[in-house]
Amino acid sequence: MPETAKDDSTLPLEHIPRHVAIIMDGNGRWAISRGLPRLAGHKAGTENLRRVIRHSVEFGINYLTIYAFSTENWGRPPEEVEGLLHILEDVIDRELGELHKEGVQLRHIGRLERLSPALQEKVQAAIELTKNNDRLVLIVAFNYGGRDEIVQAIQRIMKDGIPSAQVTSELVSQYLYTAGVPDPDLIIRTSGELRVSNFLIWQGAYAELYSTPTFWPDFDKQEYRRALNTFAHRDRRYGGVSEAVASKSHD
Numbered sequence: 001m002p003e004t005a006k007d008d009s010t011l012p013l014e015h016i017p018r019h020v021a022i023i024m025d026g027n028g029r030w031a032i033s034r035g036l037p038r039l040a041g042h043k044a045g046t047e048n049l050r051r052v053i054r055h056s057v058e059f060g061i062n063y064l065t066i067y068a069f070s071t072e073n074w075g076r077p078p079e080e081v082e083g084l085l086h087i088l089e090d091v092i093d094r095e096l097g098e099l100h101k102e103g104v105q106l107r108h109i110g111r112l113e114r115l116s117p118a119l120q121e122k123v124q125a126a127i128e129l130t131k132n133n134d135r136l137v138l139i140v141a142f143n144y145g146g147r148d149e150i151v152q153a154i155q156r157i158m159k160d161g162i163p164s165a166q167v168t169s170e171l172v173s174q175y176l177y178t179a180g181v182p183d184p185d186l187i188i189r190t191s192g193e194l195r196v197s198n199f200l201i202w203q204g205a206y207a208e209l210y211s212t213p214t215f216w217p218d219f220d221k222q223e224y225r226r227a228l229n230t231f232a233h234r235d236r237r238y239g240g241v242s243e244a245v246a247s248k249s250h251d
Helices: 027-032 038-059 071-075 078-101 119-128 146-159 169-174 223-231 243-251
Strands: 019-023 065-072 104-109 134-146 186-189 206-213
Touching: 019 146, 027 038, 027 104, 038 065, 038 078, 038 134, 038 223, 065 071, 071 078, 071 134, 071 186, 078 104, 104 119, 134 146, 146 169, 186 223
Parallel strands: 019 065, 019 186, 065 134, 104 134, 186 206
Antiparallel strands: none
């Protein structure tokens, strides 16, 4: 999964993934390596997110999904959880105007009900304000878990009384948080870990995976380009065989 690819500043546009998803990992370790509290790493990671959103627009990405807070993150120390919630609110307060100005549409996937009513209201207001923007769709996975998403989808299918014989993968996709959004082409994980951590486990079934040892606060434009360049050279087979192999079989 970790790969090194030549940094190609002329990355062909036709090979740019339509949808990139990022597991923003390593904030805490970034902070600890500098003798700082873990929350400082999360704040640094939030600052970097602003830059990565800008880079995504420049690269021509249509959809960017970021894993900001998982359903399992509630098990972290209370002060860290509280700090992460404050960061989300601060980002909305400080960045929403600029994101809206730049044509970014905000969406949320996950459970909002565990957040404070005030924060829920801010999230919903941000979604409403930016709903007609189309330069980049930024999907924030906050209080999100892939298994929980699938369980909820199954529950809604059963509630709607849909016969089992009519349940298809396309139908399930329509009941997920991401209904109407193309599946991710590329999932990037920073900090060198080799797991998806309950992130888009249905949608990412055929996504290309890219891991970099770089901690999220240091994930810059060059690192991003390297990930995209690696994707551009992948042979996406979706369970089949490559064109090269297929052509040889007919020789």
